[in-house]
Amino acid sequence: MLSKRATQVGPSATLQITATAKRMVKEGKDVVAFGAGEPDFDTPDVVKSAAVAAIQSGFTKYTPTSGIPELKEAIVRKLKNDNGLDYEAGAVVVSCGAKHSLYNIFQVIVDAGDEVLIPVPYWVSYPEMVKLAGGKPVFIQTNLKEDFKITPEKLRSCVSKKTKALVLNSPSNPCGVVYRRQELSAIADFCTENNIYCISDEIYEKIIFDGIEHVSIASLSEKIKKLTVTVNGFSKSYSMTGWRLGYCVAESGIAKAISNIQDHSTSNPTSFVQKAALAAFSLGPAFFDDARRKFQERRDYIVSRLDKMNTVLSYKKPEGAFYIFVNIKKTGMDSFAFAKRLLEEKYVALIPGGPFGCNDYVRISFATSMEKIKTGLDRIEEWVNQL
Known part of the structure; x- marks a missing residue:
């Protein structure tokens, strides 16, 4: 018999849709995939070359569980320069992807x-990770009119004596919300007043549009810094999704506990991937500017097309990441029916919003070429007009 924890956790909807779309492509169907949560750009050559060089030099053995010292020092410099965060290398734990970092934190x-x-x-994975740790997810409802943002008032309505932590994702998946400094300051005050941990998932920090500032909540005060575990990685910013490397940074007690758990699960992240990540830090601002510009062009095009369909579809213009969360309520379908029919009838794959907690929405990823975006939106517009 399976354990209770295994039966309580469902599969990832995003990975399922992506797998189905890939299977249909192999069958010869002309599928436009808007499901993937990964950049369509190739991993930079300097990163690939560093991995090859590490392998050829024999850097293929175990490393310290929490990461090689030179990578941890590079992360410390990055946090200082980009995020205004001062940490020692001992506060950093490098893991097998930011998802792995998050899993460890909840544990x-x-x-x-x-x-x-x-x-x-x-x-989609936040609630499942909480349940796997034996905790209870408590959902804070937001809506389109509120820009999908939480406030101290909303937090106060949900907090209890059992509240241990708040998950904050900015820029966010699935709706591209970016919290401003003043908003984060109010949330930080709430966490410190109630002695609640803040798990700040900042994996999309380099993909922010319209000149909006990225702010790490832990940088706002020493009080909130002690309660914050900041999560980041290389998947989204450096187009290294398959390399599986992420990290978290926290006060020393939490970092040590995470390292201990990793000792008895995965041990170290892949040795030569750590060398590749070290090379990724050599990429300058121009690399991120180019990727951001391409993503923003795609976002702006999708928004312009959706505006022509706004009698049926509505949305919050994303300020970061590479997704747009679209309200489909006026179609009369829930997100699963909408996604299933669109895939079967028009060969367009997108992600139902149900697993994100919003069954009246679907998620469109614009981490794909402009050509595919145009084709996919042509099909969506034609299909929606026929409903």
């Missing part, structure tokens, strides 16, 4: 019965 700070506040919509 370390959540006990059975502890509650974790999760704003809706949310990335």
Whole structure:
């Protein structure tokens, strides 16, 4: 018999849709895939070359569980320069992707019965990770009119004596929300007043549009810094999704506990991938500017097309990441029916919003070429007009 924890966790909807779309492509169907949560750009050559050089030099053995010292020092410099965060290398734990970092964090700070506040919509894995740690996800409802943002008032309505942590994702998946400094300051005050951990997922920090500033909540005060675990990685910013490397940074007690858990699960992240990540830090601002410009062009095009369909579809213009969260309520379908029919009838794959906590929405990823975006939106517009 399976364990209770195994039966309580469902598969990832995003990975399922992506796998189905790939299968249809192999069958010869002309599928336009708007599902993937990964950049369509290739991994930079300097990163690939560093990995090859590491392999050829024999850097293929075990490393320290929490990462090689030179990579951790590079992360410390990055946090200082980009995020205004001062940490020692011992506060950094490098793991097998930011998802792995998040899993470790919940295992370390959540006990059975502890509650974790999760704003809706949310990335699909947050609630499942909380449940795997024995905790209870408590959802904070937001809506389109509120720009999908939480406030101290909303937090106060959900907090209890069992509340252990808040999950914050800015820029966010699935709706591209970016919290401003003043908004984060109010959330930080709430966390410090209630002694609640803040798990700040900043994996999309380099993909922000319209000149909006990225702010790490831990940089706002020493009080909130002690309560914050900041999560980041190389998948989204450096187009290294398959390389599986992420990291978190926290006060020393939490970092040590995470390293101990990793000792008995994966041990170290892949040795030569760590060398590749070290090379990624050599890429300058121009690399990120170019990727951001391309993503913003795609976002602007999608928005312009959706505006022509706005009698049926509505949305919040994303300020970061590479997704747009579209309200489909006027079609009369829920997100699963909408996604299923669109894939079967028009060969367009997108992600239903149900697993994100919003069954009246679907997620469109614009991490694909402009040519495919144009083709896909032509099909969506034709299909929606026929409904």
